[in-house]
Amino acid sequence: MILTEKTVQDSVAFVKARSKANEYAGDPGKLASLLDRASKKAEAKKGPLSEVRDSLMACLRLLRACAQKRYSLPWQSLGLIVAAVVYFVMPVDLIPDFILSLGFADDAALLAWTFRQVKSDLEDFRRWELEQAESEAPGDVAEAS
Numbered sequence: 503m504i505l506t507e508k509t510v511q512d513s514v515a516f517v518k519a520r521s522k523a524n525e526y527a528g529d530p531g532k533l534a535s536l537l538d539r540a541s542k543k544a545e546a547k548k549g550p551l552s553e554v555r556d557s558l559m560a561c562l563r564l565l566r567a568c569a570q571k572r573y574s575l576p577w578q579s580l581g582l583i584v585a586a587v588v589y590f591v592m593p594v595d596l597i598p599d600f601i602l603s604l605g606f607a608d609d610a611a612l613l614a615w616t617f618r619q620v621k622s623d624l625e626d627f628r629r630w631e632l633e634q635a636e637s638e639a640p641g642d643v644a645e646a647s
Contacts, residue, residue, distance in 0.1 A: 507615040523585035586616040
């Protein structure tokens with residue numbers, strides 16, 4: 503089998519992940535639990551995910567902000583990102599994660615494809631994050647004097 507993004511998208515595992523996405527997206531508690539598992543897995547598997555790690559972490563922050571009702575996203579993008587995260591946390595997917603050096607290749611391929619699909623949404627979120635950080639930053643010390 504040749505691993506392509508299309509192979510991963512058409513896999514039984516991703517179809518299953520997509521069907522579970524609505525369940526998670528509609529329940530902030532379940533979504534928070536999913537995000538905790540994904541964060542732990544991403545932290546533990548830094549090497550195999552190096553090319554997609556920054557975008558993955560941004561998507562996890564985006565989903566947390568959505569779950570906390572601090573940020574909103576088009577439903578289609580939300581569903582796709584949640585499905586990709588569900589797939590990522592599944593230990594047995596197209597290529598089971600326990601297969602050394604290959605186990606995360608399918609995860610990385612699917613995540614990369616997902617990030618391209620939601621690129622503008624992710625860029626908008628990153629801008630929003632920066633605006634939030636700037637608005638929460640303390641004023642200039644000289645101004646306070």
